Amino acid sequence: MTDIKDKTSTSITVNSQDIEIKRVKMGNLPEVTRAFQPFVKEFENIVNAHNTVSNGDLLGLISSFSDNAVMLAAILTDKPPSFYRELEPLEFLHVMQTLISHSGDFFLTQIFTPLIQIGKQLNTLGTTAYLNSQN
Numbered sequence: 001m002t003d004i005k006d007k008t009s010t011s012i013t014v015n016s017q018d019i020e021i022k023r024v025k026m027g028n029l030p031e032v033t034r035a036f037q038p039f040v041k042e043f044e045n046i047v048n049a050h051n052t053v054s055n056g057d058l059l060g061l062i063s064s065f066s067d068n069a070v071m072l073a074a075i076l077t078d079k080p081p082s083f084y085r086e087l088e089p090l091e092f093l094h095v096m097q098t099l100i101s102h103s104g105d106f107f108l109t110q111i112f113t114p115l116i117q118i119g120k121q122l123n124t125l126g127t128t129a130y131l132n133s134q135n
Contacts, residue, residue, distance in 0.1 A: 035072035
């Protein structure tokens with residue numbers, strides 16, 4: 001089987017600095033998980049409590065877990081946390097978007113699991129509502 005993501009790193013330029021972005025590998029998995037898991041856990045809590053995530057919830061999550069995001073960026077790039085703390089929010093967002101897309105398979109399974117649960121719940125509710133409307 002051929003891996004469709006055969007590149008181990010990519011690079012972007014932010015704030016006139018080249019940044020090498022690495023993929024999630026078994027060697028950095030424990031650190032990545034520690035940095036990313038609190039966000040995912042709170043994301044799941046919000047989804048379970050409200051069956052949705054509002055823009056306000058999402059902005060609150062990003063703000064609450066900015067230190068975790070900075071650590072995640074430092075783990076998966078060649079720049080230290082101090083570099084990311086000096087970036088403007090949109091510059092940092094660009095780094096995170098590239099970082100997540102480069103290891104998208106890992107991050108998608110982490111974030112979309114709660115969304116899949118919502119989809120299943122909505123499907124069940126829709127089926128129940130349809131069956132009840134037929135009586």
